[in-house]
Amino acid sequence: xxxxxxxxxxxxxxxxxxxxxxxxxxxxxxxxxxxxxxxxxxxxxxxxxxxxxxxxxxxxxxxxxxxxxxxxxxxxxxxxxxxxxxxxxxxxxxxxxxxxxxxxxxxxxxxxxxxxxxxxxxxxxxxxxxxxxxxxxxxxxxxxxxxxxxxxxxxxxxxxxxxxxxxxxxxxxxxxxxxxxxxxxxxxxxxxxxxxxxxxxxxxxxxxxxxxxxxxxxxxxxxxxxxxxxxxxxxxxxxxxxxxxxxxxxxxxxxxxxxxxxxxxxxxxxxxxxxxxxxxxxxxxxxxxxxxxxxxxxxxxxxxxxxxxxxxxxxxxxxxxxxxxxxxxxxxxxxxxxxxxxxxxxxxxxxxxxxxxxxxxxxxxxxxxxxxxxxxxxxxxxxxxxxxxxxxxxxxxxxxxxxxxxxxxxxxxxxxxxxxxxxxxxxxxxxxxxxxxxxxxxxxxxxxxxxxxxxxxxxxxxxxxxxxxxxxxxxxxxxxxxxxxxxxxxxxxxxxxxxxxxxxxxxxxxxxxxxxxxxxxxxxxxxxxxxxxxxxxxxxxxxxxxxxxxxxxxxxxxxxxxxxxxxxxxxxxxxxxxxxxxxxxxxxxxxxxxxxxxxxxxxxxxxxxxxxxxxxxxxxxxxxxxxxxxxxxxxxxxxxxxxxxxxxxxxxxxxxxxxxxxxxxxxxxxxxxxxxxxxxxxxxxxxxxxxxxxxxxxxxxxxxxxxxxxxxxxxxx
Numbered sequence: 061x062x063x064x065x066x067x068x069x070x071x072x073x074x075x076x077x078x079x080x081x082x083x084x085x086x087x088x089x090x091x092x093x094x095x096x097x098x099x100x101x102x103x104x105x106x107x108x109x110x111x112x113x114x115x116x117x118x119x120x121x122x123x124x125x126x127x128x129x130x131x132x133x134x135x136x137x138x139x140x141x142x143x144x145x146x147x148x149x150x151x152x153x154x155x156x157x158x159x160x161x162x163x164x165x166x167x168x169x170x171x172x173x174x175x176x177x178x179x180x181x182x183x184x185x186x187x188x189x190x191x192x193x194x195x196x197x198x199x200x201x202x203x204x205x206x207x208x209x210x211x212x213x214x215x216x217x218x219x220x221x222x223x224x225x226x227x228x229x230x231x232x233x234x235x236x237x238x239x240x241x242x243x244x245x246x247x248x249x250x251x252x253x254x255x256x257x258x259x260x261x262x263x264x265x266x267x268x269x270x271x272x273x274x275x276x277x278x279x280x281x282x283x284x285x286x287x288x289x290x291x292x293x294x295x296x297x298x299x300x301x302x303x304x305x306x307x308x309x310x311x312x313x314x315x316x317x318x319x320x321x322x323x324x325x326x327x328x329x330x331x332x333x334x335x336x337x338x339x340x341x342x343x344x345x346x347x348x349x350x351x352x353x354x355x356x357x358x359x360x361x362x363x364x365x366x367x368x369x370x371x372x373x374x375x376x377x378x379x380x381x382x383x384x385x386x387x388x389x390x391x392x393x394x395x396x397x398x399x400x401x402x403x404x405x406x407x408x409x410x411x412x413x414x415x416x417x418x419x420x421x422x423x424x425x426x427x428x429x430x431x432x433x434x435x436x437x438x439x440x441x442x443x444x445x446x447x448x449x450x451x452x453x454x455x456x457x458x459x460x461x462x463x464x465x466x467x468x469x470x471x472x473x474x475x476x477x478x479x480x481x482x483x484x485x486x487x488x489x490x491x492x493x494x495x496x497x498x499x500x501x502x503x504x505x506x507x508x509x510x511x512x513x514x515x516x517x518x519x520x521x522x523x524x525x526x527x528x529x530x531x532x533x534x535x536x537x538x539x540x541x542x543x544x545x546x547x548x549x550x551x552x553x554x555x556x557x558x559x560x561x562x563x564x565x566x567x568x569x570x571x572x573x574x575x576x577x578x579x580x581x582x583x584x585x586x587x588x589x590x591x592x593x594x595x596x597x598x599x600x601x602x603x604x605x606x607x608x609x610x611x612x613x614x615x616x617x618x619x620x621x622x623x624x625x626x627x628x629x630x631x632x633x634x635x636x637x638x639x640x641x642x643x644x645x646x647x648x649x650x651x652x653x654x655x656x657x658x659x660x661x662x663x664x665x666x667x668x669x670x671x672x673x674x675x676x677x678x679x680x681x682x683x684x685x686x687x688x689x690x691x692x693x694x695x696x697x698x699x700x701x702x703x704x705x706x707x708x709x710x711x712x713x714x715x716x717x718x719x720x721x722x723x724x725x726x727x728x729x730x731x732x733x734x735x736x737x738x739x740x741x742x743x744x745x746x747x748x749x750x751x752x753x754x755x756x757x758x759x760x761x762x763x764x765x766x767x768x769x770x771x772x773x774x775x776x777x
Contacts (some may be wrong), residue, residue: 066547073645075667076651078493079315081754085531087454088434091409091637092334093774099371100411100685110287113211114127114128114340114348114349114351114352114353114354114355114356115127115128115335115349115353115355116128116193116333116337116355116357117354117355117356117357117362118209118328118329118356118357118359118360118361118535119357119358119361119398119400120361123328123361124328125327125328125329125332125333125357125359125361125628126326126328126330126333126348127326128239128337128350130239130540131659132238133241133242133246133249134231134233134241134242134243134245134246134645135242135243135246135471136243136245136255136587137233137243137245137247137255137256138229138573139225139228139229139232141245141255141257142229142232142244142245142256142257142258143256143257143258143264145259145260145261145263146232146244146248146256146259146262146267146268147232147584148226148295148298148303149262149264149265149267149268149298149304150231150232150268150271151188151228151263152268152294152297152301152303152689153269153271153294153297154189154192154266154268154271155158155188155190156191156297156301157188158188158190158224158228158672159224160188161188161189162216162219163190163212163215163216163217163218163219164188164190164191164216166233168374173729174323174553187211187701188215189196189227189231190215190218190219190227190229190319191211191212191230192231193215193218193230193234194211194214194215194218195211195229195347196234196347196479197230197234198236209475209503210253214511219681222381232244235271236274236347236349236350237250237251237267237270237271237274237344238270238274238275238277238278238473239274239275239278239334239337241274242350242354244256244267247267248263248267248269250320251263251266251267251279251320252317252318252319252320253320255351257381258316259313260312260315261295261298261304261308261311261315262291262295262312262313262317263317263432265286265291265292265294265295265298266279266291266317267290267313268294269287269290269294269333269609270292271346272286273338273341273342273346274341274346275337275338275341275346276338276341276342277290278334280319280321281334281416281417281418281420282414282417282418282421292313293315295309295312296309296696300312304322309643323409328361328364328365329359329361329364329365329368329401329614330408330409330416330587331401331402331404331405331408331416331418331420332357332359332364332399332401332402332404332564334416334418334419335418335564336355336357336564336565337349337400339565340353340355340568343577344576348524351371351570351571352571353463353568353569353570353571353576353749354428354568354569355567355568355569356567356568357399357564357565357566358398358399358400358563358564358565359399359400359401359402359564360391360401360681361529362681363391363400363568363678363681364400364401364403364678365404366674366677367389367391367401367403367674367677368403369671369742370389370670370674370677371372371387371388371389371403371406371648371674372406372407374669374670374673375387375388375406375650375670376406378650378666378670380660381659382650382658382659382661382665382666383652383656383657383658383659384635384650384651384658384659384666385406385649385652385653386405386406386413386650386652386653387403387405387406387419387649387650387651387670388403388404388418388419388420388543388648389401389403389420389543389646389647389648389649389670389674390402390403390420390543390544390562390646390647391547391553391644391646391647391674391678392547392548392549392562392644392645392647393551393643393644393645393647394551394554394560394642394643394644394645395555395560395642395643396480396552396553396560396563396579396581396705397413397548397559397560397561397563397565397581398442398562398564398566398579399544399563399564400565400644401562401646402418402420402544402564403420404416404417404418404419404420404421405417405418405419408446411655413586414653417566417650418652419543419651420542420544420649421543421544422542422543423523423541423542424540424541424542424543424633424634424649424651424655425535425537425538425539425540425629425633425634426539426540426541426546426634426636427536427537427626427627427629427634427635427636427663428495428497428625428626428627428628429537429539429541429625429626429627429636430534430536430537430539430620430627431492431495431500431518431535431544431625432492432550432553432595432598432599432625433512433516433519433521433549434500434503434504434507434534434535434596435488435492435500435503435598436515436553436591436594436595437507437511437512437588438488438503438506438507439488439591439594439595440587440588441506441507441725441726442697442701442727442729443488443503443506443701443728444488444490444594444691444693444697444702445487445489445594445597445598445693446488446489446693446701446702446703447487447488447489447701447703447719447728448485448486448487448702448703448704448705448719449483449485449486449488449491449499449502449718449719450484450485450496450498450499450502450718450745450748450749450752451483451484451486451496451499452482452484452498452499452717452748452749452751452752453465453466453474453476453482453744453746453748453751453752454474454498454501454502454744454747454748455467455472455473455474455744455748456473456474456475456501456505456532456612456741456744457471457472457473457474458470458740458741458744459472459659460741462744462746462747462748463747465747465748465751473531475497475498475501475536476497477497477498477500478498478628478662482752483496484752484756485716486499487703487704487751488503488598489597489598489601489604492599493596493598493599493601493604493605493608493628494602494604494605494608494609495608495625495627497536498679498748500535500536501532501535502719502745502762503535503621504534504535505532505741506530506719506725506728507725509530509531509532512534512535513530513534515541515586516549518559518584518586519548519549519552519559519586520545520548520549520561520562521539521545521546521549522541522545522557523541523542523545524539524540524541525538525539525540536630537629537634541647543636543649544562544646545562546636546638546647547562547638547645547646548561548562548645548720550625550638550639550640550647551640551645552586552592552642553587553595553596553599554596554623554640554642554645555589555592555624555642556589556592556593556688557585557586557588557591557592558583558584558585558586559584559585559586560581560582560583561582562663563579565577565579566578566579567579588622588654589688590690590691593687593689593690593691594690594691595623596621596623596687596688596690597687597690599623599624599625599689600621600622600623600624602615605682609664613664613668613671614660614664614668614669614672615639615664615668617675617676617679619683620641620679620684621641621642621686621687622639622640622641622675622679623639623640623641623687624637624638624639624640624666624671625637625638625639626662626663626667626668627663628662628663628666629659631657632657632658632659632660632661633651633652633655633656633657633658634649634650634651634721635649635650635651635658635662635663635666635667635745636649636650636663636667636672637663637667637668637670638650639671639675640684641679641684641685641687642677642685642686642687643682643683643685643690644679644682646671646674646675646678647687648667648670648671648674649667650666650667650670651662653699674763697730698722698723699722699727700719700722700731701723701728701729707722712767713755716749716750717746717749718745718746718748718749719745720733720736720739720742720746721736721742721746722740722747725739736760
């Protein structure tokens, strides 16, 4: 062992020397590049143009939705008129060594070189306040090695020409704080109604927390919880650096801060506009919104205005009738994914309901709107829309006896439908069209929970998370999705299985007319065409919805191909309707921002009237189109997959069995399983079917399959 130590020590020192040599070579290259690269004139710092108007337009490029800087608020104040709390909060989070360095931090440069140069890009953070001033006043937003070198050189020069206080004052007066707010004074007045010199520690921490992405962290937006968490990190940093003591830290962390209500501004489609502004920030950084962009969006301004009116009208009615204070709506073009309308609440300017909260981007439980994705996976496996499955009392938990069909107390799981009715044998088509729960749960078991989640994610439902969070309740809405994503997922069915991710921007031009971004479709095949058409046929079959939905229900549009699915959570906290044609998809959510329950009714009552009026208007604007024909069902598939469950046994008797008896769930069109009892769910499903069979003997004189007219009418789901 000892004889090897010198060699190991030699290897170690060799590695160190090689790394040091590489480091010196890199540094030498940097300094040579600095020496040979022309640097912008720093004298332009004093004569710079501060900002230009960024304009957001509708899809025609003619209707101005928002002029970002038209009413820009910027009140220049001296450093002495800014609260030390604000100065300390900004220094603590943005540049804790601001008063010690000479404009750049050597450690940050080394990290940037090794991570970014070797990685082929320049994206490392850690810029000093001086560098940020240079970047915002003297340079472009383009990321490159040369631009970063310019930033380092100019930051050093700026420190030699101006005092630290002047640089910090410039930074605090120029920095964007969301919307039309620039500088600490305007932000303080707007958000808290006080001048910057009177900011408390907690208020200063909130403003500092917003700096990296002011639209994303807006206190009026969807990410309030993340803003609070970031504010607490600012306070923790201030405490660590000694800017505040223990008592002030504890007090500021628990302080309840009120944000001033925002006033009406000249803005069209405000929820959509701020959605776009947030995307622009993510693409180019917050300062780009001051650089004179012209942004042409996908919005149909006329459609959006009409749907805003519809949502407002019905949401007010729903509050009185159903204790549902809010609603939201999204309309998409299935062929491109372009967002045609986005209504985030019943009234953007209504502070009583937190109207600026964009509910189209909020994660909520989707109820039965998840069912079409599960059925589509089953069709991909080889089942057909005519496959027969039994809606009977069933105990799904293998921890409980099959006979415990009335026990839903954990660990048992014996769900029912809202009307506690069981309908016996049904086809996949009628079960989905009527949104019956037991068949849907059985289908989820047949295809597998993880497989279902994987498919849902390919549809764009990325908020579902890990399969360990869910059991068979996933198909009834056990996960969480966003209305924008859910409506986008349904466009896959409308577009013959091809997904186009929702998008809101057609083109971005800079102040000189250079095109920075142009819409390019990014289609991906999610489903085979025939499967997408089968689902559309199942969701647009009005007779199959009987008796749950009358033929003249608000879900139907005579002479139009319209597929639609409703969803209501068990505790009536969320009601959904998602409907589509090949030309347009419209999704609606109804509920309360605080997740409090509504009156215990189903989506057919709460959300369908609003959706129907919005879809009717959309159909009047967009070309009539028809779904492709569903695929024919081969006569060679097993009888149960053709709709025939009346299969005699060896003695000629008809004894009903569920799918696990007749089909192998891994290969449903193949031979039946040799020993179906090996499946852990087999005994549970069979018990439910046999119990139903015993209680309905008259049906077996001429045993019918369940068809819509064979059962008494019931309420809308």
